[in-house]
Amino acid sequence: MKAIILAAGKGERLQPLTKNKPKGLLKLLGLSLLERNIFLLKEIGVKEIGIVVGYKGEEIIRNLSFNLSSQIQLYFFKNPHWKKGNGSSLLCAQKFVQNEDRFLLLMADHFFEPKGAREFIERSLKEKGFSHLWIDTSAAPGINREDATKVKLEKNFIVDIGKNLKDFDGIDCGMFLLTPEIFPALKKAAKNNECTVTAGIKELAKKKHLKAEPIKAFWQDIDSFTDLKWARKKLLSSIRSPTDGWVAKFINRPVSLFLTSLLAETSLTPNQITFFSFLLSLASALFFFLQNSFVAGILCQLSSIIDGIDGEIARVKFKQTPFGSILDSILDRYADAAIISGLTFLSYMQKPSSLPIILGALALSGAPLSMLFKEKFKSTFKKTYLPQKEDQIANFLFANRDGRLFIIFIFSLLNLPLIGLLIISINSHLLTLNRLIQVKRNL
């Protein structure tokens, strides 16, 4: 499938941020709005993207060509008359999609939550012959979002669209799946001196050729600083992982998300962060061997927090790779093994006996079981195991990785390594036993 992104406008309200650059090049957590939309389209299977530029067009072309042309096929269309309205911009790309059944249309200055975009495409593609528009019904009717483009529905069809509708059922989110029928409609509207996409869309609505897809996902038309801040906040909260345990959720994530919001602006890659977190855990182990429980504990918890950042950066910057995911899993196991070995050594030095060694062996064999169970569960039942939901009372064992490292952290600060070792060695096995019982019971 092909897609068109309209990036010709100026975006007056975002000045001074956009004084010297077009709105589409505005950065949001390390990627420009345009880059975000291009990666989004790539992720949902779009192979060729046409970008219509106008205001500071050369800058957009230079920027995107440099950053992205090796990753996806981009075509640029220049609209010298961009001031006329975005309808004229879409007409510039007519040839690019004229022979397609349907194509996607996005506004460069809109932010879309990826899961919403995926749902919109999936649902729209099911019905042939119509054009579709992602609409937001959550705020309507009643709440008037000043300046938003509103739509009036009859069943699933959009029958009217415009900024000044008084009676409306939803808001136009700025993502369309269109048939080439839009082009004659745009030309017809242009004859009435209405050169906007909305005016063309209105023609389709009149014929009941435009279906509404109400999608529950975050989107934002970036018109002001408030919009930009809000999108940033939403984007950050959307990359939390549903598999987080309590420690991850309430302690690690708030810190790691803050760090991610800073690091996303740099060129650090997720794999570099994975390695850094791994090095921290090796350093933690080293300090255990040096019998400095306090420093070791702090490094351990720090490593646990940083361990969340690689995934966050990957998600926020569309940099998730299979290798990165596997590397992270394997290095986490090595980090665990190193820290547990160090903890065992320190426990032994404090109380030389066979007890710490037995506990160390129990902890070493128990530590990988949590992840191992989750992966096996996933491949067996084809769904993700959500510890917070399914472990029930066993959540109090804190036997997932976040909890385990946190227990080590606390008891290391207290200089009670043997107690920490005792707890993590027993809890991982209790958790595994509990999970086996749950699976057996739920079948």
Add this chain to the structure above:
Amino acid sequence: MKAIILAAGKGERLQPLTKNKPKGLLKLLGLSLLERNIFLLKEIGVKEIGIVVGYKGEEIIRNLSFNLSSQIQLYFFKNPHWKKGNGSSLLCAQKFVQNEDRFLLLMADHFFEPKGAREFIERSLKEKGFSHLWIDTSAAPGINREDATKVKLEKNFIVDIGKNLKDFDGIDCGMFLLTPEIFPALKKAAKNNECTVTAGIKELAKKKHLKAEPIKAFWQDIDSFTDLKWARKKLLSSIRSPTDGWVAKFINRPVSLFLTSLLAETSLTPNQITFFSFLLSLASALFFFLQNSFVAGILCQLSSIIDGIDGEIARVKFKQTPFGSILDSILDRYADAAIISGLTFLSYMQKPSSLPIILGALALSGAPLSMLFKEKFKSTFKKTYLPQKEDQIANFLFANRDGRLFIIFIFSLLNLPLIGLLIISINSHLLTLNRLIQVKRNL
């Protein structure tokens, strides 16, 4: 979808085995041919099965009702005129499927490899409006299987069918997906005193309403002792796992398959065998702690062999369960941990120093990595990791479970536990490193 199994005939040639029982109740590795076909249908999503009985019908009804009625909805149809031919049997079940778009038809005395049945259904369901027949083209043309029902093709359509065709393109395997059009066809054939399914099918073929689905999978019309033996052999070889390493493939499997062929006849469940294998590994660990390296080694290898049987029994008797699969994975990790702990203890007693303890920690942390990597690979790439194919030269590390336990076995027999420990502790990490490099390289 509904299915009909024809189980009314007598099966003269299998006497004396079938002297007092109908052919469908003949056992093949612990399940009757009928039970095999019923489980097969259940596995591919059939919810209701009609079974037409004749010769010794009451016995079939009693037997299946007792064994299976809690697991799937069975309907029995009695054909008092079964001697007339199997066409009359199919007509007995007409009401059962009259209102279906299509239904499956199987012969009770045929054995079908499950993957073939699955492929047949999937392919047949893609095209509506026709009837379909699983045919075997591997032996044809040329090789004349005396007594088989042959088919003549024009493109994908069957244009003639019968036992005496001289010019033919394939063999009728005895599995059909039919439209209710078969019933008038059967009645028409019956008027000409031809009361067989083949005669009815021939009517569909004449109209070009019957499509051939050439499937490459094992099937067998069980007519003689040779057929039965052959099916048994094929069934046993089909349950080998594609993920087997060399030790599993060439040493463990031949033994475990032999044991499976015996144990399948008993009522032992896969989970009982999983536990037995686990107990053997605990016994192996115990003997390591008792410093009896020889017995420990033998128990270790025995446990490794028995560990294959649970899966084999599960596959051969349609008893695979998600819980069984997860339980096996988790208990294998505990078995590994117990054996490695015992091996470490013995190594330490023979050479008291920190070396065995360090190696023990390396081995304990390395042992789960092989499975962990494979599961992570599967959930990331949505395909099974095949060590024999993908590990390449790292296969020589023998660092999968079969190889690991075999190394422990050998070095325990030689009373060199520390050497065994050294090898398995290093090899598991080398294997993991090699796999990470492979994944990185292949992206």
